[in-house]
Amino acid sequence: MMNPIRRQRLFLVIFIVVAASLAVGLMTYALRDNINLFYPPSDIAAGEAPPGVRIRAGGMVVDGSVERASDSLFVRFLVTDGEAEVEVHYTGILPDLFATGEAAVVTGELNEQGVFMASEVLAKHDENYTPPEVADAMNAAHERAQQSVDES
Amino acid sequence: MWQWFHRLGSPRWFYQTSGKWLPWLGGITFLLLIIGLVWGLGFAPRDAKQGNSFRIIYIHVPASFLALAGYYVMAIAGAVGLIWKMKLADMVMKSAAPLGAALTFVALVTGAIWGKPTWGTYWVWDARITSMLVLLFLYMGVMALQHSYTSVDAANRASAVLSLVGMVNIPIIYKSVDWWYTLHQPATIKFTEAPTMHPDMFHPLLVMIVGFYCFYALVLILNTRSEILHRERRSSWVKNVVLQNQR
Amino acid sequence: MIFRFDSFQHFLQMDGHGAYVWSAYLIAILVMVWLVISPLFRQSGVRQAVARELRRETARQSSSGQIGKE
Amino acid sequence: MGYGFAAILRRDLLLAFRNRGEIANPIIFFFIVVTLIPLGLTPEASRLAVIAPGILWVMALLASLLSVEGLFHSDYRDGTLEQLVISPQPLYLMVLAKILAHWLITGLPLTLLAPVLGMMLSLPSAGYLPLVLGLLMGTAVLSLLGAIGAGLTVALRKGGLLLSLIVMPLYMPVLIFGASAVQRSVDGFSVQGPLAVMGALLAFSLLISPFATAGALRVSMHG
Incomplete structure (x- = not known):
C-alpha cells in the first residue's frame, strides 16, 4: 500500500503527463488540417x-x-x-x-x-532588400538569360 | 562555483563590480550606435523598391529583437528570484520591465512610421505588429502589478509569477496571432529561401543589433544600480559610497 | 563605402521619405536617451538623500556632544 | 485528497446556489450586450450574421473577466483562503476545485445560452454547433487563465482593472480560435482544426493554471 503523499505525487505525475500529451497530440492533429484556407x-x-x-x-x-x-x-x-x-x-x-x-x-x-x-x-511585397543598382543588374542578368534561352 | 553564485547575488558586490565595467560598456555602446547610425543613415544603399524609408530598419529591427529578448530576461530573472530568493535577481527583473516596454514602444512606433510610406497606412493589423502590441500589454501588466503592491517582496514575487506565466504563453500567443493573420490577410508566399539582404545593407544592421544588445545591457545595469542604491539606502556600505564620492 | 547623398539638403529630404526616417530616428533616440538618463537621475537623487541624512546625523552627534560637555 | 476537492466544489456550488442573483448577473449582462449590438450597429440580419461569431466570443471574454474577479474575494475576506493556503492538502487541487465551480456557475450557463444569443444575432445555422463546442472548452480555458490573475490581485484593493490588464493578453488565443471555428463553419469548412487547438489550449491551461494560481495565492497571502 502506498502512503498518501506518494500516491498524491503519482496522481500529479500522471495528470501532468496526460495533459501534456493531450495538448501535443491535439496540436499535431490541428496542424495537419489546412488551417489557413x-x-x-x-x-x-x-x-x-x-x-x-x-x-x-x-x-x-x-x-x-x-x-x-x-x-x-x-x-x-x-x-x-x-x-x-x-x-x-x-x-x-x-x-x-x-x-x-x-x-x-x-x-x-x-x-x-x-x-x-x-x-x-x-x-505581396517581399522581404528581399536590395540596393537599386543590384536590382537593375539582377534584372539585366535575368533578361540576358531569357534572351539566350530564347535564342538557343 | 557556488561561492561565485552567492557573491553574484549580493547587491553590494554587483554595484561595486559593475561600476568598474560601466565606462567601458558605455563607451562601446556609444561607439557602436554612432557607427551604425551614420552607416545606416548615410552610407548604406537605399532599397530598390522602398527607397530611403527602408533606413528605418536600422532601429526598428534591433528594437524589436530586444523587446522580445527583454521579456525572457525579465521572466528568467523573476524565476531565479522566486526559486533561490536572490535579491539581485528581483532587482534585475524590476529594472527589465520598463526597459523592455520602452523598446517595444520604439519598435511599434518606428514600425508604424515605416508602414506609412510602404503600405500607405500607419497601422495595419499585421501579425507581427499585433503580437508586438500584445507584448507591450504583457509588459504593462507586469509593471502595473509591480506598482500596485505596497510590500516590495510581494510585488517582486507577484510580478515574477506573472512574467513566468506570460513567458510560457508568449509562443502560444505569437503562434495564434500569426495564424489569425494568415486567416484574414495574404499568406506569405515564399518562392525563395529565407529573406535575403545585400551585405552592404546587412553589415550596418549587424552593427546596430550588437549596439542595441550592449545598450540593453547598459541600461539594465544602470537601472539595477539605481534600484540597489534605493533599496539599500539605509545600509552602511551605501553611506560609505556616498561619503567617498563627496570627497 | 560612399556617402549616398549629393548634398546635405538631399540627405535631409531622402527623396521625400525624410520626414518618416528622421521622425522615426528622433523618437527612438529620445526614448533611448531618456532610458539612460532616468536611472542616473534617480541614482543621484538617492545619493543626495543619503548625503543629507548623513549630514543631519553628524550635526546631531556634534550638538549632543556639546550638550554633554556643559 | 479527493475529499478536499469534492468538499470545496460542493461548498462553492452551494454558496452560489444560495445567492442565485449573482449567478444570474453574467447572464443578464450577456443579454443586455446582445441587445446593444443591433441598436448601435444595425438590425439588418445579413450584416449582423457577419459579426456574430466575433461579438459572441468577445462577450464571453468580458463576462468571464467580470465574474472571475470575485473568484477568491469572499474567501479572502472571511479568512477561508488563509485556511486553504496553510492546510496540508495540496493547494493546486483546491484551486482546481474552485475553478471548476466557477466554470459550472458562469461558463456552462453561457455555453448553454449561446444558441439563443446566436439566434438574436442571426447567426447562420451552421455556426451553432462549433459555437457551443468552442464555448464549452473555451470558457473553461478562460476560467483557468482568469484564476491566475484573480489570485495575483485578490489582496489588492483596486484589483478589477489591473486584473483585466493582466489577463486579457492571455485570453487572445482563445478568442482567435473560438471565433474562427464558428466563422469557418459558417463559410462551409471543417472545424476540427480550430476546435482541436482549443482542446490543446484547455489541456495546456489545465497544466499551468492550478500551479500558477496556487503560487499567486501564496504570494498574495504571505507576501
Whole structure:
C-alpha cells in the first residue's frame, strides 16, 4: 500500500503527463488540417480546393497574362506557383504594388470551370532588400538569360 | 562555483563590480550606435523598391529583437528570484520591465512610421505588429502589478509569477496571432529561401543589433544600480559610497 | 563605402521619405536617451538623500556632544 | 485528497446556489450586450450574421473577466483562503476545485445560452454547433487563465482593472480560435482544426493554471 503523499505525487505525475500529451497530440492533429484556407495553384489544379466557398489562392503573376477590359475595371490574369497556373477574374482597382512577375494573393471563390472569381486582390511585397543598382543588374542578368534561352 | 553564485547575488558586490565595467560598456555602446547610425543613415544603399524609408530598419529591427529578448530576461530573472530568493535577481527583473516596454514602444512606433510610406497606412493589423502590441500589454501588466503592491517582496514575487506565466504563453500567443493573420490577410508566399539582404545593407544592421544588445545591457545595469542604491539606502556600505564620492 | 547623398539638403529630404526616417530616428533616440538618463537621475537623487541624512546625523552627534560637555 | 476537492466544489456550488442573483448577473449582462449590438450597429440580419461569431466570443471574454474577479474575494475576506493556503492538502487541487465551480456557475450557463444569443444575432445555422463546442472548452480555458490573475490581485484593493490588464493578453488565443471555428463553419469548412487547438489550449491551461494560481495565492497571502 502506498502512503498518501506518494500516491498524491503519482496522481500529479500522471495528470501532468496526460495533459501534456493531450495538448501535443491535439496540436499535431490541428496542424495537419489546412488551417489557413490558402491553396497554391497546384492544389487548385489537382482539384483539392472546394468550389463555391470563400478561399484564398496566390502565386506569381504570369508575365504577359494580364488582360484589362477597355470599358470596365474587369481584369483577367494567371497566377502560378511554378507547377500549375490558375486563371483569375477580378473587377476593381488593382493595388499599386501589383505587377507581373510579382506575388499576388487573391480572395474569392472558384467557379465550376476552375476559374478563380476574386473579390479582393492583394500584392505581396517581399522581404528581399536590395540596393537599386543590384536590382537593375539582377534584372539585366535575368533578361540576358531569357534572351539566350530564347535564342538557343 | 557556488561561492561565485552567492557573491553574484549580493547587491553590494554587483554595484561595486559593475561600476568598474560601466565606462567601458558605455563607451562601446556609444561607439557602436554612432557607427551604425551614420552607416545606416548615410552610407548604406537605399532599397530598390522602398527607397530611403527602408533606413528605418536600422532601429526598428534591433528594437524589436530586444523587446522580445527583454521579456525572457525579465521572466528568467523573476524565476531565479522566486526559486533561490536572490535579491539581485528581483532587482534585475524590476529594472527589465520598463526597459523592455520602452523598446517595444520604439519598435511599434518606428514600425508604424515605416508602414506609412510602404503600405500607405500607419497601422495595419499585421501579425507581427499585433503580437508586438500584445507584448507591450504583457509588459504593462507586469509593471502595473509591480506598482500596485505596497510590500516590495510581494510585488517582486507577484510580478515574477506573472512574467513566468506570460513567458510560457508568449509562443502560444505569437503562434495564434500569426495564424489569425494568415486567416484574414495574404499568406506569405515564399518562392525563395529565407529573406535575403545585400551585405552592404546587412553589415550596418549587424552593427546596430550588437549596439542595441550592449545598450540593453547598459541600461539594465544602470537601472539595477539605481534600484540597489534605493533599496539599500539605509545600509552602511551605501553611506560609505556616498561619503567617498563627496570627497 | 560612399556617402549616398549629393548634398546635405538631399540627405535631409531622402527623396521625400525624410520626414518618416528622421521622425522615426528622433523618437527612438529620445526614448533611448531618456532610458539612460532616468536611472542616473534617480541614482543621484538617492545619493543626495543619503548625503543629507548623513549630514543631519553628524550635526546631531556634534550638538549632543556639546550638550554633554556643559 | 479527493475529499478536499469534492468538499470545496460542493461548498462553492452551494454558496452560489444560495445567492442565485449573482449567478444570474453574467447572464443578464450577456443579454443586455446582445441587445446593444443591433441598436448601435444595425438590425439588418445579413450584416449582423457577419459579426456574430466575433461579438459572441468577445462577450464571453468580458463576462468571464467580470465574474472571475470575485473568484477568491469572499474567501479572502472571511479568512477561508488563509485556511486553504496553510492546510496540508495540496493547494493546486483546491484551486482546481474552485475553478471548476466557477466554470459550472458562469461558463456552462453561457455555453448553454449561446444558441439563443446566436439566434438574436442571426447567426447562420451552421455556426451553432462549433459555437457551443468552442464555448464549452473555451470558457473553461478562460476560467483557468482568469484564476491566475484573480489570485495575483485578490489582496489588492483596486484589483478589477489591473486584473483585466493582466489577463486579457492571455485570453487572445482563445478568442482567435473560438471565433474562427464558428466563422469557418459558417463559410462551409471543417472545424476540427480550430476546435482541436482549443482542446490543446484547455489541456495546456489545465497544466499551468492550478500551479500558477496556487503560487499567486501564496504570494498574495504571505507576501
